[in-house]
Amino acid sequence: MPKRKAAIAVGGVAALGAAALLLPNANASQDKGGDDTASGATGSAKTLKATQASDLAAQLQKILGDAFAGSYYDSGKQKLVVNVVSGDNNVIVQAKKAGAIVRQVKNSTGDLKAAAGTLKTKATIPGTSWAVDPRTNKIQVTADSTVTGAKWNRLQSTVQSLGSGMATLKKSAGAFKTFVSGGDAIFSQVQGGGVRCSLGFNVTAADGSPAFLTAGHCGVAAKDWSDSQNGQPIATVDQAKFPGNDFSLVKYNDATTQAPSEVNTGNGQTVNITQAADATVGETVFRMGSTTGLHDGQVTGLDATVNFASETVPGGTDTVNGLIQTNVCAEPGDSGGSLFTQDGGAVGLTSGGSGDCTSGGETFFQPVTAALQATGATLGNGGGNAGNGAGDQSGSAAPSASAGDQSGAGDQSGAGGDQIGGSAAPSASAGDQSGDGSGSADPSGSGSDQSGAASANDGSSLTSTR
Template sequence: MSHKRIPKRKAAIAAGSVAALGAAALFLPNAMASQTGSDDATASARTFKAADVSDLASQLASQLGDAFAGSYYDAANQQIIINVVGDNSNVINEIKAAGAVPNQVQNSTDTLENAAATLKADATIPGTAWSVDPKTNEIRVTADSTVTGTSWDTLESTVEGLGSGVATITKSAGTFRTFVDGGDAIFGGGARCSLGFNVTAGDGTPAFLTAGHCGVAVAEWSDAQGGAPIATVDQATFPGDGDFALVKYDDPATVTASVVDIGDGQTVEIGQAAEAAVGQQVFRMGSTTGLFDGTVLGLDATVNYPEGTVTGLIQTDVCAEPGDSGGSLFTQDGSAIGLTSGGSGDCTVGGETFFQPVTTALEAVGATLGAGDAAGDAGAGAADPGAVEPGDGASAPGAGGDELGGAGDQSGDTGDDSGSGLDDGSGLVNINP
């Protein structure tokens, strides 16, 4: 990526029509007003938040046994949909009694899990990915532009061999890659990434989460291009069972805030980590492209990057670009959902993007979300999510450069937004309290 960054103050004016500003607008108080469905089948169902899906689905899965076949969130009607195999009236009634909506489907959980295992065994091809899509009750298989010839034939025959209605293939115009690029403005060792969420490490010291492929590539990270390191990688996983890294601040007295900087002095306070739900609206912040929103499309995704296979990811239709790696995936109400891993496309043409679940990363590294006593020190810069207005510059390309301090021009020069490398107190990191 080599496009010139716009100075942040100009971005608020020049990017008024940028699609990403729609993401900022969605933080307005009425953005998620309830829409009551009129269909008789769902009229008696309760309304829920997307964050409720995981707990209710787990409860019903234990009650329903083999009849349970996944769940997803109907954002338009604020309802939880529970997939079931068969027409057992007792099962249907249990789902309705819990306030959810039953949805009879063809494929059981075992069928879909076995299909994913077959894909792993027979079609682990660089440039492919798959995840469970409970909305269609199928495995969503995606092949990027590099999957051609015999590789495509192998993938296609494997999917066909799974049986009718078990999996579908979508061809992506882009190329699957991790979103780190040595040619962009960078923060450590030739790689630019984004900070995800501030956390407290198991030993009580301040740290942050970012993408594992960033942590594997670079041991020390700075908050300014060419600046002195301020944090060192403690643990990193990539490829394999995830894409996450725990990076500890070198100074144990570092004061941080549990917020996401969405640009132009606006922040969203992060209060908890939560599981993703298919159909859920999510927001992604990255140091290259700023703020964008989209929807969760699939869970437990497997992505075959050129560097190796990564499992257990979240699939979305949110765009991202090189340099956004490790950035925050979160919800309007301040739940931490994921860390940007990679995908295809960009924020001009769109594409698929995959995220590391925050809950899994926290458990693996033994950290807790937030900054302990410092979490309440976000100060006046922390905005109520409902206070973010269109035109705040939150989502213009280049407006998110304060993830780890001012990053300067993407092409490597400091340009109009060189920054001091110090966060202004309204962003994710405050290294000089």
């Protein structure tokens, strides 16, 4: 029998417009943000692609130790800006020699972590989030539209108690949620209706079997997954973490499945995924989703904490830590899908957020490096071709990423009611098929059938809408 080929089809909607161009073979980063280098940043530095900046930031964090207070990528100048809290000239010289712009700031990494700890203790309120923003050297605290009255007063007073210059507080027009519904998707049938989620990245499990990563609340919602609405299961959840983290490892039932390491970006085009990459604040990233197609934006914060209103415990909170915060838009159906860089770096798995692709909003992603570290999986093909296209992942799992605090985050079968949309094998239809409790679907949705769409190409000329 021929081997089954499971192609990543992360989103079945062809993107429209031309907000950003994916050019994987370009010599320099295609990030097109403005010059957001903060005042006080000094020194000449190397011109870097975003992935190079991420590597340099990790090196400088080790070299500078306690003097390191975060970093970000100035996408306009293609430079890495490093915050330092020490006036020691040796520290500044080391960072400059390494190729970074150096900026002296007030708040140390320890100060910012302590402030985040205070928020966790006093302000874990459904509909809130916080993340360190190295561009302002403060914690960015966000409250969604559900945080009002006494809850808002409590949050506001907690932020004020941190002291001047430590945190900012803003309101989001939408509500934080894990996204529901979808397009070209993976499916499961559970009591009370159907569930559909996005496939994130194909991987090889620690035992050598072919598998894929998706959102954790998909894995706790259902165990068996199919590549069609009413099809037979083709994969089974092996590990699922939510809340605390938000990732699942799902193994293909057929051990000979060939699962290519690529993201289908629509119109028969793919981007090869070659390595796991840590996010850098300021870099441009691309998200492929089943409902809204290909979109791009910037990373705005790291190590974010998001407090989702619990879907299973009335009045409860599902807290997820260590997420990547972005201004990439997303809508119901996009969760579980891929966040990646133009040069083939797997960055994140869509977790949730607020807003939509008309008005914008915040979207949060589970870091891929942390999911790989926690599951023992590696990027690339299974079925006897493990590691093909996986790239060198040594050292890719950041120790501060979200694989840390996982207390209580084990298999909580049935705990995740969200029915996130997304991607999967090429035979899946791409219509909007949100679960309505009956498992019925609207096959005439906005997506298109992506059968066979994962043909190899270099991903050039792909456009995205914000």
